[in-house]
Amino acid sequence: xxxxxxxxxAPLLKKLxxxxxxxxxxxxxxxxxxxxxxxxxxxxxxVRDGEKPRNSCLILSGFACRQKLVSDGEMQIMSIHMRGxxxxxxxxxxxxxxxxxxxxxxxxxxxxxxxxxxxxxxxxPKVGLALWYDTLVDAAIFRxxxxxxxxxxxxxxxxxxxxxxxxxxxxxxxxxKCDYVMPMTQAQLADCTGLTPVHINRTLKGLDEENxxxxxxxxxxxxxxxxxxxxxxxxSQYLQPQQERLLNxxxxxxxxxx
Amino acid sequence: xxxxxxxxxAPLLKKLxxxxxxxxxxxxxxxxxxxxxxxxxxxxxxVRDGEKPRNSCLILSGFACRQKLVSDGEMQIMSIHMRGxxxxxxxxxxxxxxxxxxxxxxxxxxxxxxxxxxxxxxxxPKVGLALWYDTLVDAAIFRxxxxxxxxxxxxxxxxxxxxxxxxxxxxxxxxxKCDYVMPMTQAQLADCTGLTPVHINRTLKGLDEENxxxxxxxxxxxxxxxxxxxxxxxxSQYLQPQQERLLNxxxxxxxxxx
DNA sequence: CGCCGGTTTGAGTCCATTCAAGAGGAGTGG
DNA sequence: CCACTCCTCTTGAATGGACTCAAACCGGCG
Numbered sequence: 001x002x003x004x005x006x007x008x009x010a011p012l013l014k015k016l017x018x019x020x021x022x023x024x025x026x027x028x029x030x031x032x033x034x035x036x037x038x039x040x041x042x043x044x045x046x047v048r049d050g051e052k053p054r055n056s057c058l059i060l061s062g063f064a065c066r067q068k069l070v071s072d073g074e075m076q077i078m079s080i081h082m083r084g085x086x087x088x089x090x091x092x093x094x095x096x097x098x099x100x101x102x103x104x105x106x107x108x109x110x111x112x113x114x115x116x117x118x119x120x121x122x123x124x125p126k127v128g129l130a131l132w133y134d135t136l137v138d139a140a141i142f143r144x145x146x147x148x149x150x151x152x153x154x155x156x157x158x159x160x161x162x163x164x165x166x167x168x169x170x171x172x173x174x175x176x177k178c179d180y181v182m183p184m185t186q187a188q189l190a191d192c193t194g195l196t197p198v199h200i201n202r203t204l205k206g207l208d209e210e211n212x213x214x215x216x217x218x219x220x221x222x223x224x225x226x227x228x229x230x231x232x233x234x235x236s237q238y239l240q241p242q243q244e245r246l247l248n249x250x251x252x253x254x255x256x257x258x
Numbered sequence: 259x260x261x262x263x264x265x266x267x268a269p270l271l272k273k274l275x276x277x278x279x280x281x282x283x284x285x286x287x288x289x290x291x292x293x294x295x296x297x298x299x300x301x302x303x304x305v306r307d308g309e310k311p312r313n314s315c316l317i318l319s320g321f322a323c324r325q326k327l328v329s330d331g332e333m334q335i336m337s338i339h340m341r342g343x344x345x346x347x348x349x350x351x352x353x354x355x356x357x358x359x360x361x362x363x364x365x366x367x368x369x370x371x372x373x374x375x376x377x378x379x380x381x382x383p384k385v386g387l388a389l390w391y392d393t394l395v396d397a398a399i400f401r402x403x404x405x406x407x408x409x410x411x412x413x414x415x416x417x418x419x420x421x422x423x424x425x426x427x428x429x430x431x432x433x434x435k436c437d438y439v440m441p442m443t444q445a446q447l448a449d450c451t452g453l454t455p456v457h458i459n460r461t462l463k464g465l466d467e468e469n470x471x472x473x474x475x476x477x478x479x480x481x482x483x484x485x486x487x488x489x490x491x492x493x494s495q496y497l498q499p500q501q502e503r504l505l506n507x508x509x510x511x512x513x514x515x516x
Numbered sequence: 517c518g519c520c521g522g523t524t525t526g527a528g529t530c531c532a533t534t535c536a537a538g539a540g541g542a543g544t545g546g
Numbered sequence: 547c548c549a550c551t552c553c554t555c556t557t558g559a560a561t562g563g564a565c566t567c568a569a570a571c572c573g574g575c576g
Contacts (some may be wrong), residue, residue: 146400
């Protein structure tokens with residue numbers, strides 16, 4: 001396999017190494033996954049609700065979201081994804097997609113056949129644990145979003161969402177936590193928060209007037225992180241869990257492996 | 259290990275076998291997991307937000323919920339769990355709990371040390387996949403709840419929730435889909451749906467008056483399943499995924515295992 | 517220039533909330 | 547056995563936050 005292709009999967013390995021330690025053979029097994037690069041235009045679908053995806057898709061650049069339509073045609077966005085996210089592991093593992101994954105911007109992605117992923121997990125169980133772990137972090141984000149749309153008013157809801165973006169963008173090495181380019185329109189923010197575009201607009205304006213954010217041409221600046229986090233009731237731990245049991249290879253239960 | 263204790267984990271094995279095929283050695287490895295039975299009184303906590311749980315907990319009887327409190331003291335419930343659910347695999351895998359798990363009723367549970375679960379996953383990767391799969395189904399439910407609280411009005415929201423209970427209770431062999439005992443108070447239903455207890459009460463009354471449900475002393479009867487599912491925009495697939503790649507051991511990629 | 521997608525603003529409406537009070541049951545203690 | 551408390555459920559009236567409908571604005575682009 002050409003060197004160039006191997007490098008494509010580097011963001012995936014990097015993310016897995018955030019969750020656990022992997023030895024050389026495990027690392028190269030990850031990088032050796034078969035994959036095919038492709039690009040998706042803005043608004044295009046990576047998977048559609050109801051399909052049976054055969055690939056899982058690593059995001060190399062651009063942004064995507066998980067979304068679902070309800071009977072009256074309204075949309076709910078359930079999560080946002082960016083470089084390094086192995087999006088759609090969820091759908092492809094489950095067999096039939098229960099939601100769509102759509103490109104918010106022009107994207108480059110690497111498609112990995114799901115069979116190869118499963119094979120990898122069987123041969124290298126620790127890699128399997130790391131991938132599992134990755135989907136558990138996704139689940140933690142889902143839970144946080146349930147709380148957000150369920151029990152916070154528009155102001156807090158939006159503040160929380162802006163904080164989550166900030167931390168995740170910084171985590172992915174794509175932006176400064178306190179100054180980033182918003183990859184979404186106000187209508188899409190509305191679909192994230194369960195509000196209407198009009199009300200997002202007014203709420204955004206309110207946050208701006210309070211100096212909690214400064215909006216300038218598609219980007220958001222956060223003058224006082226602590227204040228916005230306070231308003232949004234935002235704690236970042238759920239995005240950056242530290243699992244010492246997985247991370248630290250010196251623990252006894254892990255020593256008697258291999 | 260005494261025969262009686264081995265049987266305690268049977269509901270877990272049963273659930274895993276819904277997701278995938280396991281051979282004899284894998285099955286007995288699951289049943290051989292160390293565990294300790296205990297009971298939790300109504301309102302008691304299995305894990306509290308912020309703790310570092312050392313066990314994962316299999317529900318033997320009774321009901322529990324995942325919940326989180328927001329800054330103003332309001333609660334959001336994120337999921338309901340029942341017999342056979344290996345609840346808190348989420349929290350214990352992630353190291354530090356990002357939410358609480360609370361007993362809705364008196365419960366009997368079997369506690370399994372998380373280290374033993376990890377060990378099992380490393381020795382029997384297919385069991386690891388099955389457990390992973392189980393948490394992915396949980397994640398699918400989370401996504402559905404985001405849509406529910408985000409984009410459906412009170413009537414649809416409640417109808418959807420009642421449908422989900424119905425299917426899951428039947429799936430767990432605990433009740434008839436169209437006639438079951440509601441394990442929650444109206445205040446707790448409110449915390450599931452992001453509404454107020456008062457409005458749950460009125461909405462419930464409305465569903466009753468429309469003959470979509472019949473309420474009788476703590477239990478719910480559904481005269482016309484199809485109608486209620488229609489109102490609640492409810493599709494049950496997300497609860498009963500069929501993963502032929504995992505289920506069917508005859509597929510080529512699985513044959514060259516072992 | 518004129519179109520188009522996205523943003524902004526206003527006015528009126530409605531769904532769900534808040535506040536408040538009463539009714540029904542289960543459990544406890546005198 | 548009744549009085550008492552506690553919890554849940556129920557109902558009414560008033561309030562309010564978010565929605566709907568509608569129009570205007572703005573920058574980018576063919």
